[in-house]
Amino acid sequence: MIWFSKYEGKRDFVLPWFLIYDCMHQVLVKDMKNDITKKCNLPVPTSDIFYAGTGNLLCRSEDKVVLFDVQQRSTLGELTTPFVKYIVWSHDMENLALLSKHAIIITNKKLVHKCTVHETIRVKSGGWDESGVFIYTTLNHIKYCLPNGDNGIVRTLDVPIYITRVLKNTLFCLDRDGKNRVIQIDPTEYSFKLALLQRKYDQV
Secondary structure, three states: OOEEEEEOOOOOOEEEEEEEOOOOOOOHHHHHHHHEEEEEOOOOOOOOEEOOOOOOOEOOOEEEEEEEEOOOOOOEEEEEEOOOEEEEEEOOOOOOEEEEEEEEEEEEEOOEEEEEOOOOOOOOEEEEOOOOOEEEOOOEEEEEEOOOOEEEEEEEEEOOOEEEEEEEEEEEEEEEEOOOOEEEOOOOOHHHHHHOOOOOOOOO
């Protein structure tokens, strides 16, 4: 189930609505009274749906991800990928990380491919820092990925963790027991590379 809201003509009045993907492979748009206001078929056989901004969905199939506009019932973008387990939007909703078992695919909000990083060890989780670098974890490492695909190791891990947020040099996460943890990281290496990539030589 995915929640949305939209303006209905009156200032500061927002009408919430939500989507349900049913067993008939349809998306049902419902209002807060649980009444169906719209039905639509998805463009591909879908095993799951994800939020993609107001009125949009990401539809996941075995070998691709499709960006679908529910209101217009049209496909806005499509990308062939390994089977995607999780998606992580950047803070400004301009970039997207698609996480599969052994790969990370970075795209923009229209599913235009930017880079792909392959890992031999399973990818566990990830999150965007404020500068636009994707930080992710494997079984025993915290790693980074720049928008151009350059990647590296931030630090090693004693136990697996699952990132919930990255804020400057602080990483918030859960451990396997579901307990909150705070880990300090050194962003110097990827901040330096990002500044070079963006030609911010004064920061370099």
